[in-house]
Amino acid sequence: MSNLLDLLISGLATGAIYAIVAVGFTLLWQTSQTINFAQGEFVMLPAFLMLAAMHAGVPFWLAIIIGMLASMLLLGLGFKLLLVDPMLRHGVLPLAIATMALAIGIKEAVKQFFSAEASPFPSIVPAGDIAILGRQVSVQSLGVLALAIAAVIGLTALLNRTSIGHQMQATAQNPTVARIIGIPVERMILLTFLINAFLVALASLLITPIYLAKFSSGEVLGQAAFIAAIVGGFNQVRGAIAGGLLIGVVDNLAAAYVSTQYRAAVPMILLIGIILLRPQGLLGRAEERTV
Amino acid sequence: MLLATVVAGPAFAQGAPIKLANVAELSGGGATVGTNWKNGIDLAIEEINAKGGVLGRKLEVTHADSQSNPGVARAQVQKALDGEPYVLLGPGYSGSVKVTAPLAAEAGIAQIMGGEAAELTQAGNKFLFRTSFGQQSSMPKVAKYINDEVKAKSVAIVWVNNDFGRGGRDVITREFGKYGIKVAADLSTEAGQADFAADVSKIKAAAPDAVFVYLNEEESARILKELKRQAVTVPLVGETTLIGQKVVELAGDAANGARGHVGLTTDAPVDLIKAFREKFSKKYNYVPDHNGLKGYLAIYMIKATTEKMGKVDSKAFADNLHGLTIKAASEPGILMDVTFDANGDIDRQGFLVEIVDGKQVIKKVLPKLN
Amino acid sequence: MSLVQRYWRIVLGIVVIAALIVAPMYLNRYGLFILSQWAVMTIAAMGLNLTLGYAGQVSLAQGAFVGIGAYAAAIMTSNGMPLIAALVVAIILCFAIGWILGYPALRVQHHYLAFVTLAFSTLAFLVFRNESWLTNGIYGISNIPRPSIFGYPTNRPLPFYYVCLGSLGLVSLATWWLIRSPWGRAFVALRENPVRALSLGIDTRRYTLMAFAIGSALGGVAGTLYAPLTQYIDPVPFNLSLSLDLLMMVIVGGAGFFFGPFLGAMIAVLLPEWLRFTQGYYLMLYAVAVIGLLIYSPTGILGIIDRYLIERRTRAASALRAVAKSSLEATP
Numbered sequence: 001m002s003n004l005l006d007l008l009i010s011g012l013a014t015g016a017i018y019a020i021v022a023v024g025f026t027l028l029w030q031t032s033q034t035i036n037f038a039q040g041e042f043v044m045l046p047a048f049l050m051l052a053a054m055h056a057g058v059p060f061w062l063a064i065i066i067g068m069l070a071s072m073l074l075l076g077l078g079f080k081l082l083l084v085d086p087m088l089r090h091g092v093l094p095l096a097i098a099t100m101a102l103a104i105g106i107k108e109a110v111k112q113f114f115s116a117e118a119s120p121f122p123s124i125v126p127a128g129d130i131a132i133l134g135r136q137v138s139v140q141s142l143g144v145l146a147l148a149i150a151a152v153i154g155l156t157a158l159l160n161r162t163s164i165g166h167q168m169q170a171t172a173q174n175p176t177v178a179r180i181i182g183i184p185v186e187r188m189i190l191l192t193f194l195i196n197a198f199l200v201a202l203a204s205l206l207i208t209p210i211y212l213a214k215f216s217s218g219e220v221l222g223q224a225a226f227i228a229a230i231v232g233g234f235n236q237v238r239g240a241i242a243g244g245l246l247i248g249v250v251d252n253l254a255a256a257y258v259s260t261q262y263r264a265a266v267p268m269i270l271l272i273g274i275i276l277l278r279p280q281g282l283l284g285r286a287e288e289r290t291v
Numbered sequence: 292m293l294l295a296t297v298v299a300g301p302a303f304a305q306g307a308p309i310k311l312a313n314v315a316e317l318s319g320g321g322a323t324v325g326t327n328w329k330n331g332i333d334l335a336i337e338e339i340n341a342k343g344g345v346l347g348r349k350l351e352v353t354h355a356d357s358q359s360n361p362g363v364a365r366a367q368v369q370k371a372l373d374g375e376p377y378v379l380l381g382p383g384y385s386g387s388v389k390v391t392a393p394l395a396a397e398a399g400i401a402q403i404m405g406g407e408a409a410e411l412t413q414a415g416n417k418f419l420f421r422t423s424f425g426q427q428s429s430m431p432k433v434a435k436y437i438n439d440e441v442k443a444k445s446v447a448i449v450w451v452n453n454d455f456g457r458g459g460r461d462v463i464t465r466e467f468g469k470y471g472i473k474v475a476a477d478l479s480t481e482a483g484q485a486d487f488a489a490d491v492s493k494i495k496a497a498a499p500d501a502v503f504v505y506l507n508e509e510e511s512a513r514i515l516k517e518l519k520r521q522a523v524t525v526p527l528v529g530e531t532t533l534i535g536q537k538v539v540e541l542a543g544d545a546a547n548g549a550r551g552h553v554g555l556t557t558d559a560p561v562d563l564i565k566a567f568r569e570k571f572s573k574k575y576n577y578v579p580d581h582n583g584l585k586g587y588l589a590i591y592m593i594k595a596t597t598e599k600m601g602k603v604d605s606k607a608f609a610d611n612l613h614g615l616t617i618k619a620a621s622e623p624g625i626l627m628d629v630t631f632d633a634n635g636d637i638d639r640q641g642f643l644v645e646i647v648d649g650k651q652v653i654k655k656v657l658p659k660l661n
Numbered sequence: 662m663s664l665v666q667r668y669w670r671i672v673l674g675i676v677v678i679a680a681l682i683v684a685p686m687y688l689n690r691y692g693l694f695i696l697s698q699w700a701v702m703t704i705a706a707m708g709l710n711l712t713l714g715y716a717g718q719v720s721l722a723q724g725a726f727v728g729i730g731a732y733a734a735a736i737m738t739s740n741g742m743p744l745i746a747a748l749v750v751a752i753i754l755c756f757a758i759g760w761i762l763g764y765p766a767l768r769v770q771h772h773y774l775a776f777v778t779l780a781f782s783t784l785a786f787l788v789f790r791n792e793s794w795l796t797n798g799i800y801g802i803s804n805i806p807r808p809s810i811f812g813y814p815t816n817r818p819l820p821f822y823y824v825c826l827g828s829l830g831l832v833s834l835a836t837w838w839l840i841r842s843p844w845g846r847a848f849v850a851l852r853e854n855p856v857r858a859l860s861l862g863i864d865t866r867r868y869t870l871m872a873f874a875i876g877s878a879l880g881g882v883a884g885t886l887y888a889p890l891t892q893y894i895d896p897v898p899f900n901l902s903l904s905l906d907l908l909m910m911v912i913v914g915g916a917g918f919f920f921g922p923f924l925g926a927m928i929a930v931l932l933p934e935w936l937r938f939t940q941g942y943y944l945m946l947y948a949v950a951v952i953g954l955l956i957y958s959p960t961g962i963l964g965i966i967d968r969y970l971i972e973r974r975t976r977a978a979s980a981l982r983a984v985a986k987s988s989l990e991a992t993p
Contacts, residue, residue: 003492006521010488083952090959093719097912098955100905105948108318112942116326117577118509120541129520138520211485212509212541216320220483223901230776255489261452261479261791263489268780275773276765318944320897360898361801362891366698370691389803390893410800452790454799454895 005133007252013141015248016148020203021225022232022240023155024196030172030235031192034084035096038103039200040222044215046071046201047121047208048110060122068201076197080190103218110215123209144206151202152241155195159237168192224251227267231274233281242283246270308351309344309603311336311593312371313380314391319359320453320482323508324383324582328405329354330575331586332380335624338570345594346603357382361390372398377605378593380404383582385411385454392419401609403589405582408458412634418609420592420635422585424554426462428636429530432657433503433552434466436643441526443500447476449490449514450505456480459505459530475499484510487517495523504529504549508580512541519545531556531581534644534651543649550645550654555581555588558651559642563619563626584626591624592617592631628659685822693818694890699930700825701886704832706910706922708879713908714917715840716872717852722762722778723907725785726755726877728899730884732789735802735894744808744885751881759877763870774873782901789896801895805888815889825886832882839875840919848872852917913954915963924962 021043028034036042050067054060083102087095125143159165170178171188179185203221211217224247232243247267254266274281313332316325332352340349355371357364364387371379372394378401382388385408392411395402396418403420404411409427412419437443446467450456456479464474476497478490491514494502502518504511504527511533518527527533529551536558539546553559557568557579567587571579595617597603616630630638643655685693709723730751737747758781766777789796796802807815808824815821839845851858851865858865888894906929914925932950936943958965 003496007488007492010486014486083956086956087959090955094912094955094959097909098952100909101948101951101955105945105952108942108944108948111318111322112945115577116322117537118323118541210513212512214509216322216483217485220485226779252486252489256492260490260493262787264481265784265787268783271780272777275777279773361893361895362698362887362898365891365893366691366694369694373689373691386799386801386893386895386897389801390891393804393892452799454801457799 003256006137007256008249009137009145010141011249011252012245013138013144013148013248014252015228015245016145017203017207017244018221018224018228018248019241019244020148020151020199020206021221022228022244023152023237024199025225025229026234026237026240027172027192028196029229031168031175032084032088032189033092033095034088035092035099036196037096037099037222037226038106038218039225040218040220041103041106042071042075042197042200042218043203043207043221044213044218045075045106045110046204047213048114050205051119051121051213052114064124064205067205068198071201071204072194072197074197075200076194077190079197080193084193103222107215107218114215116215118212118214121208121213124205125209140210144210147202147206151199155199156237164188164191224267227271231267231271231281233283235280236283239281239283243281246282306348308349309597310374310376311350311352311378311380311590312355312374312376313352314355314357314364314367314371314387315381316359316383316387317354317356321357321359321384323580324405325357325359325381327580327582328381328383328586330571331579331583331588332590334571334574334583335587335590337574338624339590339594345597346601348603350590350593352380357384357387359384359387361387365390365394368394372400375605376400377603378403378608380586380589382406383585385458388419392416395419399606399609401605401612403592405585405589408454409462410458412636416635417613418635420609420612420631421637422555422588422592423581423637424639424641425636426458429552429554429641430459430462431466432641433528433530434463434470434472436552437467437501437503437528438470438472440643441501441528443472443526445473445475445497445499447478447494447497447499447502448474448505449476449478449480449494449502451482451507451510452479453482455507456505463503463505480506480510480514482507482510485513487514488521490514491517491521491523494518495521499525501526501528504533506532508532508535508537509541511538512546515542515545515549526550534646535580536578536651537580539646539649539651546646547648548646550643552641552657553581553644554637554639554641555584556642556644556651557581557584558644559627560653561627563623567626588625588629591622591626595622595625630659681826682823685819690818693822695930695934697818697822697825697890699926700822700829701883701890702907702910702930703829703922703926704886705880705883706907706914706926707832707836708876708883709907710876710911710916710918710922711836711839711848711879712873712876713911714915714921715845715848715852716869716876718767718869718873719775719908720778720873720876721775721901721904721908722781722785723877723880724899724901724903724905725778725782726759726880727884727887727903728785728789728896729755729758730881731888731894731899732796732802732884733881734885734888735805736795738806738808738889739802739804744889748882748885751885752878755881756874756878759874760870763873767866767869767873778904779901782904786896786900789899796896799895801893802888803893805892805894807889807892821890825890828882828886832879836879837919844868844871909951911961912959913951913961915961915967918961918963918967921961921963928962 025039028036046067049070050063053063053066083098087098125140128139130139159169167183168188170183171185175185228243228247229240233239250266255263315328336350336352355367357367364382368391379395381404383405385406388404388406388411396416401418405422407426409425412425448460450460476493478493480490527549531553534549534551571583596612600607600611612631613633617625618628619625627639638660640659641657642653644651645654685696705723705727712718712720733751734747738744762777762781766774790799807821815824847863847868851868855865910925910929911922913928914921936946939946
């Protein structure tokens with residue numbers, strides 16, 4: 001039983017990262033019908049941008065800012081203008097395939113221009129443990145959890161309390177009507193891309209100290225985020241958060257209490273179960289069949 | 292252009308460069324392994340050619356990417372063999388070696404590769420050669436160490452679920468059986484896994500006398516950190532992938548106390564190896580892992596064998612490498628004395644090592660058997 | 662189309678088929694292996710084209726079905742059974758699994774099949790890897806024998822290439838017949854306009870399911886050829902990447918076009934070869950090329966050709982109309 005607390009907290013910490021990434025993923029889908037198969041690589045890249053800045057002699061705190069700005073430029077603005085806009089009129093599927101190709105491109109570019117090896121990455125949360133309820137809990141896990149929660153609260157506040165947030169939600173629900181009532185739809189969509197870029201950069205900052213910076217670290221993350229978004233509910237930001245946390249915890253518990261060999265199967269079975277029994281996801285709204 | 296590569300090619304002329312073919316994992320899951328292997332090869336060739344080559348002829352290599360996929364490896368090896376190279380190099384992944392070895396054997400071309408699975412040299416292939424200890428050589432040494440020095444009666448095994456990890460786990464489980472050591476826990480992990488909380492939790496629950504860790508470098512670093520965090524204090528024993536410089540760098544002081552057996556390590560207190568590490572780091576801007584050593588050694592094996600034969604004869608190569616002893620004194624590029632047996636297995640010295648204060652400290656040198 | 666055009670098409674077809682039969686006699690082993698691989702991948706891609714291009718469903722499990730076929734062939738032929746038996750088993754198994762997977766998933770929104778197949782892909786890989794009593798796990802199955810067809814052994818590359826080519830031919834004919842049949846037309850109907858199809862009384866779900874199940878079965882067929890081709894299989898090639906590759910093949914070639922998979926498979930197999938001289942950059946260039954192609958023509962390469970031909974015909978028709986119009990206006 002005492003191990004359970006350990007597993008829960010580390011599961012929640014990992015899950016919080018999945019949640020951040022899943023939220024960005026869901027936002028892109030909702031506002032612009034973009035299924036971004038490169039989301040995992042989007043999380044992997046900012047860490048390398050920051051490392052590159054540090055190699056050039058820049059101190060860590062400045063490298064973080066540079067990395068974030070570069071991410072928002074490349075993965076937000078650049079992604080939208082160069083890939084999504086030209087492809088979107090062709091439909092959802094070609095764009096999805098294009099993001100698959102993009103994922104390969106980013107991975108290979110990092111491998112070629114940086115390194116095939118893993119690199120360590122400094123943590124903004126100090127390492128070490130503190131005692132909670134008599135158990136040693138990793139400060140890093142708690143820090144990650146706290147920062148992720150803060151980000152999600154901030155985002156929810158943005159979406160629900162501000163005028164811009166309301167406009168974004170309107171755009172997501174029905175772009176045509178939104179346009180009619182005068183919402184600058186294009187700008188709102190651009191904003192979601194920028195927010196996604198910010199979220200993935202944040203996730204990168206939080207997770208790379210643990211995962212280590214490697215060109216292939218995006219694969220697992222991307223898939224986990226994808227599943228989290230679906231399990232939680234593809235049409236609700238809340239759903240993505242819940243999905244992420246759930247996947248993180250379930251994965252850990254499965255490894256500990258079921259078999260480690262089939263650990264990766266449990267989120268999959270969860271996915272299939274959700275689709276069969278509650279296809280709108282745990283927190284999603286039931287979508288009307290638009291045939 | 293495509294036609295040129297697929298229609299039968301002409302044989303190489305005399306006085307011309309000696310053509311080698313390398314098929315390695317340059318992309319996919321094994322990219323780190325294959326890239327290191329390739330870089331080691333390139334470094335060795337550069338050195339040798341600068342000194343005039345082998346028997347007056349320069350060495351030339353073509354690199355092909357197996358994409359860490361045995362099917363692709365097979366295609367690439369087939370293509371390489373069609374070009375009639377002198378010797379075939381690679382792959383590194385045991386699965387890819389298994390599928391390509393019959394092709395090289397059929398073509399009569401020697402294959403020097405990096406795979407460590409035990410069964411590779413037990414299939415009667417007369418053309419296959421290792422560059423590192425097979426698991427059938429290294430695991431008994433680890434088991435003996437665990438039994439004699441660590442005196443553990445029950446051991447938890449944590450291994451990475453690919454052919455490398457599973458091979459090691461299978462062999463060491465057999466060895467433990469011979470000593471009567473109980474396997475307290477048998478945990479498989481995924482390549483690229485980041486979260487080891489659950490696995491360490493299970494290890495603690497099993498309360499073993501020691502833990503045998505057989506993962507890739509990054510995962511070894513992560514599990515070391517987790518083991519420290521969950522205050523697991525029993526000895527942690529492993530192999531090259533647990534106690535290399537890379538792992539120490541990534542794990543920080545969580546690596547202290549880890550021990551194991553290493554055959555090839557760039558941290559060995561051998562001058563020639565230190566020199567190799569300098570040269571490699573200078574050329575490529577990073578510290579090589581044992582795969583870099585393997586690639587480097589492969590080329591020097593070719594040089595030594597060819598010089599022994601006095602001629603460049605791909606048909607006679609394999610026979611001449613069997614039973615050959617190459618001494619570092621006469622061929623510095625081989626870094627440590629080595630003998631190859633009739634199966635292509637290696638006899639070389641090894642080390643028992645412990646990490647103290649972030650450095651590898653040699654506790655014992657395990658000499659060459661012959 | 663006119664008689665001349667039809668004549669040219671037939672001639673082109675005969676030339677290509679003749680080339681596929683004769684030219685390989687002059688190829689070395691590598692070339693033969695690549696061509697055989699192309700044939701096998703085309704079969705799998707045709708299955709996916711049926712599901713995606715004709716029935717409009719995304720399947721991310723085609724790679725897993727190839728794996729099931731491959732393991733069926735490997736396990737059975739290593740135990741002395743003939744390849745044909747493995748083929749039958751593979752077809753039945755993949756069809757059944759396709760049906761079971763598709764049935765509940767198609768009850769809801771159509772893109773959910775993609776997610777279910779994604780999950781199945783991972784599960785299949787795990788089963789291949791972990792159930793070593795059946796599949797020999799991560800070590801894989803080696804020394805898979807080549808079949809003997811009507812008593813002829815196919816251990817050499819050229820005879821086995823003909824086996825692959827022949828199989829491709831048979832599958833192509835079968836698929837052609839299927840698409841031309843009323844069934845095939847129903848598939849297209851429900852891709853183009855599901856509402857209308859429903860209103861005409863077509864049970865869209867059943868037809869979509871059929872398309873998916875047949876497409877999956879074709880994946881299994883490809884797998885039964887893959888195993889004796891490489892003569893060694895392990896779980897690694899049959900993961901999600903293969904499914905994504907096949908998806909890319911179908912889309913790049915042109916989803917919904919009959920020859921799309923042929924072209925797509927050719928590009929997927931050959932383009933990395935041509936780009937190999939670029940060393941470490943070849944995958945990046947491949948990615949960029951795919952993205953560029955998709956931006957220009959989301960209906961793939963055959964889509965470009967199709968558009969060009971349509972434009973020509975439209976221009977020709979417009980020219981004729983202009984002439985007719987002017988002559989009409991000329992008459993008082």
